[in-house]
Amino acid sequence: xxxxxxxxxxxxxxxxxxxxxxxxxxxxxxxxxxxxxxxxxxxxxxxxxxxxxxxxxxxxxxxxxxxxxxxxxxxxxxxxxxxxxxxxxxxxxxxxxxxxxxxxxxxxxxxxxxxxxxxxxxxxxxxxxxxxxxxxxxxxxxxxxxx
Numbered sequence: 185x186x187x188x189x190x191x192x193x194x195x196x197x198x199x200x201x202x203x204x205x206x207x208x209x210x211x212x213x214x215x216x217x218x219x220x221x222x223x224x225x226x227x228x229x230x231x232x233x234x235x236x237x238x239x240x241x242x243x244x245x246x247x248x249x250x251x252x253x254x255x256x257x258x259x260x261x262x263x264x265x266x267x268x269x270x271x272x273x274x275x276x277x278x279x280x281x282x283x284x285x286x287x288x289x290x291x292x293x294x295x296x297x298x299x300x301x302x303x304x305x306x307x308x309x310x311x312x313x314x315x316x317x318x319x320x321x322x323x324x325x326x327x328x329x330x331x
Contacts, residue, residue, distance in 0.1 A: 208232050210244040214251060215266075215277070216258040239263040244277055244296075245270040255282035265289040269296025 211227050213220035216235075221242060223229030232240065238261040244250045245267075252258055260266075266287055269275040276297040279285055283301075292298045 206232070206237070206239070207241045207243060210242065210248055210250050212248075214253045215242070215244075216252045216256050220250075235260050235264075237261045237264075241265050241267060243267045243270075244275045245273070246275060247273045249276045249278070251278040251280060252283055252285070254280045257284040257286070259286040260288070263288055265291065267291045267293070268298055269293030271295070 206223065208221040208223055208231075209225040209227075211220055211222050215221075218231050218233070218235070221232055223232075225243075225245065235258060240261060241264065242260070243266075250268075264287055266277065266289075268277045268290065269292060271293040272295075274295040274297070275293075276299065277290075278299045279301060281301045290298060
């Protein structure tokens with residue numbers, strides 16, 4: 185009977201796969217370089233092993249101004265997102281001309297900026313675009329025009 189219960193428990197546990205969402209914080213450099221990110225905001229953790237892993241969140245927080253290498257493609261995994269800002273400090277993300285970024289959602293917090301330059305192929309959805317009731321609106325720029 186014990187063997188049957190243990191065997192059943194093993195089968196039950198091995199059938200379920202949990203995809204834990206992993207959060208990474210921008211440190212410095214271009215966002216399309218794995219070493220620019222860390223699992224700890226204070227840079228005491230580790231860099232992601234791949235951008236293509238599903239359900240990752242990439243945070244650009246503090247007063248950091250991030251960009252990606254010109255004319256590159258950054259493809260994030262299914263269900264992944266980029267969050268620009270923390271709602272307290274002004275952060276920014278600049279996607280330069282000739283670049284391509286594939287991500288499920290880009291959220292922009294209060295005081296923060298997402299700049300999408302002309303010629304960018306952007307298959308992403310702007311998720312949260314928040315002003316949180318303040319007079320300092322977040323800024324979204326397409327081809328030099330603010331939305």
